[in-house]
Amino acid sequence: MDHTHEQRPTSGATAVELVAQLREVRHRTRRLTEELSSSELMGPQIDIVNPVLWEIGHVGWFHEYWTLRHTHGRDPLIERGDRLWDSSAVAHATRWRLDLPDRAGTFGYLADVLARQEDLLGGTIDDGARYFYELAIRHEDMHVEALTYSRQTLSYAPPSGLGSPAALGAGRPDEGALPGDAALPGGPWRLGSSAADGFVFDNEKWAHETVLAPFRIARAPVTNAEFAAFIEAGGYGIREFWSDAGWAWRKSRKAERPVYWQPKRDGAWRVRRYRTVEELAPHQPVVFVTWFEAEAWCRWAGRRLPNEAEWEAAAIGEPAAGATRLSDACRRWPWGDAPPTPVRANLDYAFDGPVDVAACADGDSAFGCRQMIGNVWEWTASDFLPFAGFAADPYKDYSEPWFGTRKVLRGGCWATSARIARPGYRNFFTPDRNDVLAGFRTCAL
Numbered sequence: 001m002d003h004t005h006e007q008r009p010t011s012g013a014t015a016v017e018l019v020a021q022l023r024e025v026r027h028r029t030r031r032l033t034e035e036l037s038s039s040e041l042m043g044p045q046i047d048i049v050n051p052v053l054w055e056i057g058h059v060g061w062f063h064e065y066w067t068l069r070h071t072h073g074r075d076p077l078i079e080r081g082d083r084l085w086d087s088s089a090v091a092h093a094t095r096w097r098l099d100l101p102d103r104a105g106t107f108g109y110l111a112d113v114l115a116r117q118e119d120l121l122g123g124t125i126d127d128g129a130r131y132f133y134e135l136a137i138r139h140e141d142m143h144v145e146a147l148t149y150s151r152q153t154l155s156y157a158p159p160s161g162l163g164s165p166a167a168l169g170a171g172r173p174d175e176g177a178l179p180g181d182a183a184l185p186g187g188p189w190r191l192g193s194s195a196a197d198g199f200v201f202d203n204e205k206w207a208h209e210t211v212l213a214p215f216r217i218a219r220a221p222v223t224n225a226e227f228a229a230f231i232e233a234g235g236y237g238i239r240e241f242w243s244d245a246g247w248a249w250r251k252s253r254k255a256e257r258p259v260y261w262q263p264k265r266d267g268a269w270r271v272r273r274y275r276t277v278e279e280l281a282p283h284q285p286v287v288f289v290t291w292f293e294a295e296a297w298c299r300w301a302g303r304r305l306p307n308e309a310e311w312e313a314a315a316i317g318e319p320a321a322g323a324t325r326l327s328d329a330c331r332r333w334p335w336g337d338a339p340p341t342p343v344r345a346n347l348d349y350a351f352d353g354p355v356d357v358a359a360c361a362d363g364d365s366a367f368g369c370r371q372m373i374g375n376v377w378e379w380t381a382s383d384f385l386p387f388a389g390f391a392a393d394p395y396k397d398y399s400e401p402w403f404g405t406r407k408v409l410r411g412g413c414w415a416t417s418a419r420i421a422r423p424g425y426r427n428f429f430t431p432d433r434n435d436v437l438a439g440f441r442t443c444a445l
Contacts, residue, residue: 007205008393010130011198015121018133025140025417026114028349029056030107031161032147038103040156045096048435049150053106054085054095059143060110061085063136066395068116071132077112088397134199135395141417145437148415151274152260152288153435158274162349172351175358177283178220181444182367184314186214187325191309192387193424202393202400203386204424210309212326216444217306217314220357220370221378222297225282227289228269230297231257241299246292249432258289259434273353283356285376285439291407291431294379294440303442305381308408308426310443315365315372315411316423333423334365334372340421346414347374347421354414369441373421376439377409384408384428399428406430413437 013021033041033056041053050058061081068074076082084090084098101109117133125133151159189212193204235241236256249255262270262277269280298304306314315334318327331337335344342350344363354375364370372378384406392400406428412421415437429436 007391008127008131009195009198009200010127010134013130013134015123015125018125018130018137019118019121021137021419022114022117022133025137025144026110028144028162029059029110029140029147032144032151032159034107035160036156040154041103042096043154045093046153047092048433049153050092050146051096051100052147052150053100053103054098055143055147055150056110057100057106058085058087059140060106060113062139063117064113066132066136067129068113068120070394071129072120074116078109131199132394138199138417138419141420144417145413145415145420149435149437155272155275158352163352172353172355173359175283175356175361177223177225177356178358178370180219181216182219182314182365182369183216184212184214184310184317184367185319185323185325186212187320188212188328189309189313189317189326190330191312193422197422197424199419200422200424201398201426202390203384203398203426203428205387205390208387212309212313215306215310217310217367217369218303218441218443219368221285221376221439221441222294223283223357224269224280224286226301227258227286227297228280228282230300231261233300235296235300238300241296243292243295245431246290246296249290249292250296255293258286258293260288281354281356283358284354285357285371287354287376287413287437287439288434289439290434291379291429293434297440298442301442302445304445305379305440306443308380308382308410311372311378311380311410311441312423314367314369318366331366333363334369335363340373340418345374345412345421346371347412347416348418349415350374351414372411373423374412374414374416376411376413376437377416377427378411379438379440380408380410382408384426402428409436409438 033052036052042051064077084100148159188209190207191210192207193200194207239247242250260272270277271280294305313326316331318329320327340347345360346355360371365372385403409427
């Protein structure tokens with residue numbers, strides 16, 4: 001595939017809009033990190049997190065590398081920057097032992113990169129340059145989400161000042177459960193993204209036809225109450241519910257429940273949220289579960305995970321006339337073409353955590369599936385593999401090194417930017433990860 005600019009579509013954002021996006025995402029990075037102490041900025045060495053000080057320096061370096069240096073030909077701002085922050089070359093275990101700039105130096109570097117980007121965006125911008133600014137902005141979006149769940153992993157205080165003031169003032173909606181399945185007729189489906197979707201990542205390219213058999217998919221993700229029933233039935237100790245790899249994971253972790261759940265007290269499950277313990281909300285989606293736990297719950301319940309084509313069709317597909325097959329048309333978002341809002345999706349920090357699965361009714365898909373976008377990422381049955389004709393985009397280490405070792409997640413979570421949580425976006429993690437904001441939705445067998 002010829003990787004011309006035409007093969008790397010962009011959103012068409014103007015220079016002024018890109019500056020606004022750069023400032024917005026940097027505000028979130030700083031809100032998640034500025035209030036941390038110097039010791040918290042380094043934190044303990046754990047294999048699923050980065051030192052926060054290293055991570056925010058890496059964010060600045062990525063912006064500098066792809067926009068100031070790659071696009072505009074500028075010299076490095078810090079001579080040793082590549083040796084410090086190039087994640088493709090700097091081994092994870094070494095990141096606590098590097099001679100990093102101190103707090104003031106790191107935040108100063110971020111500010112310097114942003115100021116130079118703003119100067120360069122003072123006029124017009126072509127698609128070639130726009131692509132790399134959009135890449136860097138979305139890369140920072142991903143790290144904003146990672147910094148959010150890292151604060152949970154490390155038992156830090158919850159982040160503040162990130163949610164929608166109107167939504168936070170109203171409190172999280174208490175809407176209860178949403179049982180039942182939606183029926184999809186099956187038929188041809190074009191899986192993947194197209195140039196019309198604007199900025200897309202290389203692993204989404206390109207939309208291609210697949211055929212789906214009719215299926216039934218849950219209208220909502222699995223709730224805490226539904227997952228608790230599996231635990232109380234002894235599901236973590238019953239071998240037949242677990243794959244070989246899942247059972248090995250469970251034994252190695254001595255897992256008896258999701259990672260942050262606490263033993264029941266006075267008949268109620270409790271959960272650690274950041275650094276406090278609170279009663280588990282029964283109708284919120286279960287979160288911080290591995291793919292292995294999702295798979296085991298499905299076997300116990302006589303269900304299965306959807307593959308990513310089924311998930312995508314349920315999210316943005318429409319029935320053809322007569323509802324006997326899927327339409328050739330699809331929606332931009334599950335609810336239509338209008339942009340996300342808190343009544344449609346718990347996205348972009350609309351709230352400060354998951355909401356009940358019956359919330360956000362205005363965001364239902366054509367088939368009546370709710371929260372296909374936002375609230376929690378959803379594990380699928382699909383392995384993270386390239387689509388036919390795959391060719392890596394300029395950031396070559398984004399997708400290609402991870403094919404065949406991860407599972408695909410779809411839909412975004414409450415801390416995901418709307419720039420990332422498009423229906424076609426393919427997130428990917430190893431099946432043992434339980435630190436990400438992931439839950440799952442199921443299909444009937």
